[in-house]
Amino acid sequence: MESTTSIIPPEGMQLVYERPKALVDVHTHYCPGCTHGVAHRLLAEAIDELGVREKTILVAPVGCSVFAYAYFNTDGCEAAHGRAPAMATGIKRIDPSRVVVTYQGDGDLAAIGTAEIIHAAARGECITTLFINNAIYGMTGGQMAPTTLLGQKTKSSPMGRDAKIAGLPIRMSEVLATLPGSAYIVRRSLHDVNNIRKAKKAIVTALKAQINGLGFSMVELLSSCPTNWGIPADKALEWVEENMVPYYPLGDYKVIEAVKSL
């Protein structure tokens, strides 16, 4: 499935945007309009920008992004569901000069992998986590995630998430920001162009925090899952803005001084 993007600019023109080098030139398996693709691209751009592709190791999660490792021109591996931070810890401790990135969904990071992400952060593990919060278990076909909004209908909360049964959605950036080992914890959103640009900047900062050995860094990305939300891609982005952003306020939850002065 090699794509065949031509990069010879038309007469009198110059290239202003092309596929980042850190991204393998294949089509992803993601559904149309799924922001996993955007998140991938941003990470790849950040890697290119910092020139760290050669020393980056990507830890993919179990979730829709299970094949993430196949989309990057970097070394990569596949963690057990929720355990990416532990696996990344193992890798990073062996060679702290590598750039180790985990890419995790909300089921992966905020449910089964809660202990691992919290302790990676608490230890100040110098890894970077991209946390794709799409308020649902995408890969398994749309069950409730810990981040599913109140009243949101999913395959396992068919009458809408009920606080009496399932409690309220968990805000992981806020939780991780309380941990002393975290250096940079921010929430961004992928629902429009402006926010995507901000997300990119945050990813660059997070990687820089890692490269400078400042501690654990995470960028939470509010994301869409048009397939399991059962709405078109553009409506899904609106849904992110209208429903997720109010409950998951965008912003910087922890930026230690050393990161600020990067």
Added chain:
Amino acid sequence: MESTTSIIPPEGMQLVYERPKALVDVHTHYCPGCTHGVAHRLLAEAIDELGVREKTILVAPVGCSVFAYAYFNTDGCEAAHGRAPAMATGIKRIDPSRVVVTYQGDGDLAAIGTAEIIHAAARGECITTLFINNAIYGMTGGQMAPTTLLGQKTKSSPMGRDAKIAGLPIRMSEVLATLPGSAYIVRRSLHDVNNIRKAKKAIVTALKAQINGLGFSMVELLSSCPTNWGIPADKALEWVEENMVPYYPLGDYKVIEAVKSL
């Protein structure tokens, strides 16, 4: 090992303190001066005071307090290491009219059981947790806990806890307070008589929060482990005051309005 406390008051005297009814009349296996005993007594007193012994179910952890269930005149069970909140959830959901209490150490709750306590709190599970933070793994003979202080020597941090290896100690009350389902999260200490009295009050409030269906409640109790700290019982209490209290500030981390007005 039945003890034989006489409760016939001497001439002209009246009883002002005796063993709480909710406590079985046996000697515990705890080391001399270990505050696990104090925590047990306070819980028993609180149960007596609220008159809920008959409907209380205690979930004991794996840790020095592994036999906690044997010391209370209540139904009880033994959870797997760290899983007491999940087990308690199973019990409570079957009969919400019961009073379900987990009793957990810092290894149990803040290490292996991180995910379970966080999600019990996030769900607003109506259970009460007594969290015995003694900055060490007591039962296994004194290894580092997630709450072990920086520089503290343990069997698995023999040169003192090093932040570069093990990160900084985790403050669980602060973490759990960020979760929307938690109703009452406070930290108390057992290092002197005054603080013990305050701890007792907090336990009563926590149980009341549960009984009134207000959500998850936890009382963190700073505790001593003279054996594994390698110091006498009285010095151990001083150590709690001088070293633990500054890092783990006592106070109320979350008290929702409904609890305040109990």
Added chain:
Amino acid sequence: MAKEMLKGNNAIAEAAVRAGLEAYFGYPITPQTELLEYLSKRLVELNRVFLQAESEVAAINMVYGAACAGARVMTSSSSPGISLMQEGLSYIAGSELPVVIVDIMRGGPGLGNILPSQGDYFQVTRSAGHGDFHPIVLAPSSVQEAIDFTILAFELAEKYRHMVLLAADGQIGQMMEPAELPPMRPLMEKRPDWALTGAGDRPPNIISSIFLVAEEMENYNKMIQNKLKVIRANEQRWDEIYTEDIDLLVVGYGTAGRIALTAVEEAREEGMKVGLLRPQTLYPFPDDRISELADYVDSVLVVEMNAGQMLDDVRLAVGGQVPVSFFGRMGGVVPMPDEIYNAIKEAYTKTTAHKAA
């Protein structure tokens, strides 16, 4: 009740509800997820307990708690999730609690894939985590059996105060077939005596799997071993067909067993004297019957969707009397009848050759 077209996962879920399931705790995983999804609606409507846990580890420990409280309780998962439950299962085994676990097996090891497999045979029959224990293991080969065995699972669990595992492969979970559901049974009326219900006026009930004194732990184990002896004596279940006057016995369970049936029938049409024994209980394994049949066949062929696990049990049952050969596909590949037919033919030819000699 009339037959309906039912998907295996949904059928198990509904059968559990009708068996009086009071509480379910689980975590999504393909190819079992529909089971959880079905119950997320059905149990809530019935005002019973449904909870999606934060992980399989939490789920099994919630099941542990609910079982302690005396409820009829179940969880379900698929291979990696069952691996994560091993510690919890061992605690439940150490506490003599009647719980039902459904494993809709998929291809492994590791993350593997989500296709049908029988790769968990050892994991489910040999123990429940560490320690000496065997759950009762039921292996349905059709949606109807999935329903019947779900009901049976709860009955056996409560009869013996023992863990029962329903081990089906992804194909059973995912396929639709006509099947009949039993009528709704009432919920348990009264909690068992040993349940944690609050001590009230009685002496406290304690449920624990800790026995610090070796002899006490050994006594518990002896009790379990004795119970297992009774279970082995009474609960061996299997289905057999064409097992009179045969030269070759084929043994297969679940999906492999039902596909083998097609192959066996084909072979019989060709005049081969072949019969099929399909274990319905993997523990207790139908040793006795296989050992009996081994007396008068010339060879045995084992068919599985793994590298040969039940094979050990068949070899143990056959006890060296006749050769045992094996045909298996792994990693989510479901064998086709013609492949099994070929394996039968090969084994049969050897068998006949031996007769000729």
Added chain:
Amino acid sequence: MAKEMLKGNNAIAEAAVRAGLEAYFGYPITPQTELLEYLSKRLVELNRVFLQAESEVAAINMVYGAACAGARVMTSSSSPGISLMQEGLSYIAGSELPVVIVDIMRGGPGLGNILPSQGDYFQVTRSAGHGDFHPIVLAPSSVQEAIDFTILAFELAEKYRHMVLLAADGQIGQMMEPAELPPMRPLMEKRPDWALTGAGDRPPNIISSIFLVAEEMENYNKMIQNKLKVIRANEQRWDEIYTEDIDLLVVGYGTAGRIALTAVEEAREEGMKVGLLRPQTLYPFPDDRISELADYVDSVLVVEMNAGQMLDDVRLAVGGQVPVSFFGRMGGVVPMPDEIYNAIKEAYTKTTAHKAA
């Protein structure tokens, strides 16, 4: 090097260091904790990697990560902790990584106790979690063997790119005995080609256990099965004594095996023709030798500290040729030589009776 009085747990830890252990991730649990404690000092002093994980689940996944990075890495635990590692083990099995796991077994099921047991035999030999896989399993019976097998474990792991499990019971972990440590070996000089070190100029390395297409998963499994065949052919290890001209063969491993030796010697003093075979590899099981010996003994007695698990392997190896009897203690009870002696005597008497008849 001279002999020193060494505790099993410490000896394993130091042997691992000398084998070039680069990283250890673990979680405390009795009776293995000294191993972790020892390394918390030793590895840090050597500037290698020691990390106490937040749980066994995290520990095994850190091991997984470090192994992906190409490091010589180890973890250790005891039965409940090994149960929690099952999913991680299966992922490692699905990724063909050379790691070493130490299981200092204790009494179960459940929380059980912290006394010596061999109750994990099935769990460690039959699989690593879900899926078709067998780790190489080494069973030391003395502190010296614990040292030697630790070295061997790393060698085999790297030779075959395969998981190796050192399965000892709490007694081996806790006892002190004189033993000799090998000299210090250098650390690995170069990461393996497949390791994740950053892609640099080469094509990216990927380590994953996911094979969504059944046939690919099956091919991986076939490769593993072929490797296991080679391992079974080459790596069966055992110790035997007094096995010439015997009527009764005793089979026992680890602590049960060494205690059986005392009993066997006593029996021989009484003129009984008894010999001992002590498997040193539980996987691959020394089938071939046992099967050979079965040709000329009258019966076999299996001794274990469980309800009879290796028993299956012995029965499979013996293949029905002669009767196999069993003596076991469970739940942390360590048998005394006189109990085993009695079991030998009983089995022997039956054997002789049969001869007389």
Added chain:
Amino acid sequence: MIESFLFSGFGGQGVMFAGQLLAYAGMDTGLETTWIPSYGPEMRGGTAHCFVVLSDKPIGSPLVRNPKTALVFNNPSFEKYDPLIKTGGLLIVNSSMIVQSSNRTDITTLNIPATSLADELGSLRVANLIMLGAMLAANHIIRPEDLKQALADHIPAHHTDMLGMNYAAVDLGMEHAVQVLAR
């Protein structure tokens, strides 16, 4: 008697539902019936397929390596299954979506412009029923009225207003197939 059917197309083309309808009708006809989805690697955004087996004897394998009948809705499905159909079998091709045509002479091929026909009927969503209808014209194991009954019984509640169009689609598919077969 054993009949095996494959339905294969893009997710969203209704192949799963078409297969289930056939299975419902098969059960109501009194046959042993299995339906099994592919839930494998193609899950996300790719091709979906399912198998239906109808038989008068217990069905061993619901999966079929060489189906007797295949209904293919898109190019990848055509490429994958055309070579696999049993000799003497039947291939129904949605020729609106599939440009190639089968070179096999040992099977019957029906090229049905299902998507275009559906468009004409007023909804692209009924292409699956047109394909099913076409199949019924060539394989008589299920009677059209039984299929329609199954449709009536199992159409999702929020689509009951579409029932008429669905019936029409089945009929249109049959008619078209009859014409094609007549050629």
Added chain:
Amino acid sequence: MIESFLFSGFGGQGVMFAGQLLAYAGMDTGLETTWIPSYGPEMRGGTAHCFVVLSDKPIGSPLVRNPKTALVFNNPSFEKYDPLIKTGGLLIVNSSMIVQSSNRTDITTLNIPATSLADELGSLRVANLIMLGAMLAANHIIRPEDLKQALADHIPAHHTDMLGMNYAAVDLGMEHAVQVLAR
């Protein structure tokens, strides 16, 4: 030749170290040696005990049901082990702590007021060495000089200043035992 020893007392009475010393001395004497602690239920605040086996042949079981020699430091240990000692065996009783005395006539009993003697020597901590010394007077498998060498080799670094007192304790125990035996 096989000799088995049990050391049992409260945690803190030094029974583990006493056992290890004997084991070190045994190893240095060229014997097969095992030492194994009890790490069972009594762990917390209760009784600690360990077994030492010395032999000229490989040792099967480091655990012993009926030790030949038992050194008991407190009442519970006395009660548990007095009946278990092998006929012909040796029981050393810390009579400062244990009021009862053995009724067995098939073993040799030495009542040694080890705690009082230790107190006299200047440190309660050396009661364990007094007991060990007493044992050496009755069981000659280990020579006192070998034990002392083991002491010198294995005394914890922060206690080396105590070495002299430790030697004295061994000697005092021996002397006292010789006297008792002479009675």
Added chain:
Amino acid sequence: MAKGTIIIDQDCCKGCGLCPTVCPQHVITMEENLLNEKGYHPAVLVDPDGQCTGCAVCAVICPDVCITVFREVPAQRRSKTAA
């Protein structure tokens, strides 16, 4: 306004329809008459009047990295990344 153009990789496009919604010049539309090899109606640039500014906003939103963007060579600065 700068002049620009884009190339949309037809077979890469999953027809999600996001790029048309963000293009400030409204020069992208979904090609309903075409199905690409993956079975999607791809997006196409319909820009007869050359209104595309090469702003790259479409590339920023595209989850499948199907869009390459070009702009008239300006006097000043260059930027090679989209976001």
Added chain:
Amino acid sequence: MAKGTIIIDQDCCKGCGLCPTVCPQHVITMEENLLNEKGYHPAVLVDPDGQCTGCAVCAVICPDVCITVFREVPAQRRSKTAA
């Protein structure tokens, strides 16, 4: 000052030494000459002058619930719990 007294259960006591450190009247000491059945030197009340006020502070600190506390019957209120 109220008059009071305590009973320390000798065999329950683990000799941790905490109660003497908190007693405001300094009327508890550790009995170094006695070993209880568990092998500990227990705490004892040495209060020849009847200085114990029955304040129950000792009972509050005791981890092993060995201490029962009594106080002269007063006119007013009663409290039965320690903490």
